[in-house]
Structure formats: C-alpha cells, structure tokens
Amino acid sequence: MVRVSARLEDLPNSLENLLRPDLRGLTPYGAPQAPLPVALNVNENTHPVPEEVADDILDGIARALREVNRYPDREFTALREGFADYLGHGLAPDQIWAANGSNEVLQHLLQAFAGPGRTAFGFAPTYSMYPLLTRATGASYVSGTRGVDYTLAPEDAAAQVAQARPDVVFLCAPNNPTGTPLGLDVIEAVYDATDGIVIVDEAYQEFAPRDSRSALTLLPGRERLVVSRTMSKAFAFAGARVGYLAADPAVIDALRLVRLPYHLSALTQAAAVAALRHAPAMLAMVDDIVAQRDRISATLAALGYTPYESWTNFVLFSGVADPAATWHALYDRGVLIRDVGIAHSLRVTAGTEAESTAFLDALASIGDAGRA
Ligand SMILES: *Cc1c(COP(=O)(O)O)cnc(C)c1O
Secondary structure, eight states: OOOOOSSGGGSOHHHHHHSOGGGTTOOOOOOOOOOOSEEOSSOOOOSOOOHHHHHHHHHHHHHHHTTTTSOOOTTOHHHHHHHHHHHOTTOOGGGEEEESSHHHHHHHHHHHHOOTTOEEEEESSOOTHHHHHHHHTTOEEEEEOOOGGGOOOHHHHHHHHHHHOOSEEEEESSOTTTOOOOOHHHHHHHHHHOSSEEEEEOTTGGGSOTTSOOGGGGOTTOTTEEEEEESSSTTSOGGGOOEEEEOOHHHHHHHHTTSOTTOSOHHHHHHHHHHHHTHHHHTTTHHHHHHHHHHHHHHHHHTTOEEOOOSSSEEEEEOBSOHHHHHHHHHHTTEEOBOOSOTTEEEEEOOOHHHHHHHHHHHHHHGGGGBO
C-alpha cells in the first residue's frame, strides 16, 4: 500500500529538514474535489463543450497526435494568433503569451519579475494562489486592504502600493472570491504609483457587463502592464489547462527565460486552437450563466442573506451564521460550494439552471438556522 503523508507537518524529520525553510508551514492549494451531484465550488463553467465544437477539437487533437513523436511548436504560433484575434484591441501575436492555465502564466511572471528578495502585493481578500505562487519563487507577499463591500478606490489603492513599493502588483478584475468589479481608474492610479509590474487578472472578464472596458484598452504606452486571461472559466475549458496574457513584447521576451522548453504540449495547442475557432459557440452559455448568477443573488437576498455585487460567474454572500455548518449541511444535500475563509460568508458558482435551483432549494431547506 502506498502511504501518503496527510499533511506537510507530518513530513518525516529527514524530509522536513530538506524542505526549503521558506516553504515550511505553508498549506498547498486544496479546494475539495468531492464527487457530489452539484459541484459549484471552483467557478468552472458547468456546461459541457458543445457537441459540434467537441468534434472539431477531437479532429485537431487527432491530427496533432500523428506528429506527437516530434516536439511541439515551442512558440505556439497558431495559438498566439488565435488569442490575438480573440482579444482584438489591435493586439499582435508577439504581445501574447500562454501556458498551462493562467496559474502557470502568473508563475512565469513571478519567476521573471519576483524571486528571492523581491515582493508581490495584492488587495485582500483576493485570489488565494497569488501568495502561494509568489512564495514558491522565494519572494515575499504583502496584503493590502479593501474598502466597503470589498471595493477599491483609486487614491487609497495607489497610496497602499506606493507605501509597499512592491516589484509585482496583482489586481484581480473582477475580484475572486468577492466578485467585485474594478474600475480602470484604479488600474491607472496603481500603475502610476509603482515602478513594478502590474498584473490585471481578468479571469472572469467575459462575465462582466458587455459595455464594461477591459484593461486591454490601457496597454498602449504602459510597458509594465500585463493583462492575464484564462480559458478555464467562460470558455468551459478548465480541464485542458490553458491560460494566456497580453503585454508589451519585451515582457513576453522575459517570460521565455523562465518557461520550460515546449511547455505547451502539441495536444493542448491543438485543442485550444480548435476551441478558439469556435469562440462564439464556446461562449454561448455566458449569458445563461450571468442570468443564473443574478437569479442566485436575488434569491439569496429574498432568503435573508447578503449577496455582494458580482461581475463574475459566482456570488459571495454574507449573513451566514456558521459557514462551516452551512457548508456541511449543503454537502449532505449533495451540493458542493466554497468556504473561502471570510467570516459569515460563503461563495457559490452559478451553474446550469437546474444546478442553481438545487443549491437555492438546499439552502432554503436549512431555513432560519443558517442565517446570522
Ligand atoms: C480561476 C482563476 C484563475 C485561472 O486559473 P487557471 O490556471 O487558468 O485554471 C486565475 N485567476 C483567478 C482569479 C481565478 O479565479
């Protein structure tokens, strides 16, 4: 039988002493992966890839497989062209980078621009991977604070960044786990307040109102600005592991220093290129998900909870008496959501209509006991 150490603290002494001192005591990313009928805990697009798109992706993978004896295109040229087309805003392929999920994109940025002796900064609460990815490169992570309802004001955000003097700033727009939109004025103010790299993480941008402007519009003339995206959320492609960014070509050159050779497999490239060719079909469910998100918010309010404004595919809500107890009560009813560690709050992903209803019914069945 293979024995697995349940926790890092349980490492045998000999290994504990070998582990880098700056990694001791850290906790790995660990959103539970439980096989429940309704899984609304990690902000996936719960709609499957449309049948006709799946066929085309399979054709692309089949063709790539015939040449899989060779290393793939190290520069993933076709994929970069696909992303440049998809993003628009006059972007050229030499302004695009991609990797195995935007987590790896962020890791490349930190490997190039953070590392030992350096500092990265983010406004808490925000994406839990920022500190982990930062510390894994040997850099330290500093948390700033948010204002009322987790919003950020330009002057406040700029003042905090100016004081912290970080080498890398993370701005999650809209923010995970709160759903909060971020004004372009905040991004401009933070950019002007630092000499470091400013990463705007737009993992959820496709769920924002159609007329809202992306940070991509701020790229011209800002060579330290990076806008990252992912195919994991709106594109229903989380299992394929594809993330990307747009930035100045000089930033892209820096990332070539830290990536592993051929880091994007031929199969990943083929799958992503085919999916991008069908972007409208892949994104067809976004409106439906946004409608479910808004229905979840309205129903949560009617149930006596307090949902926060969300421009994403999930809703953070407060007014929960005991988040761990409610999480377990939902689990027992076959519904998996996320306890993100914010007092009296839980986060739920907007699923299909049936999944969203299952969550709302399960929560309603807990009744008054669930509310603070
Ligand atoms: C989900 C998410 C990502 C994307 O992760 P992938 O590695 O692309 O799957 C990035 N940033 C935020 C804020 C997220 O919530």
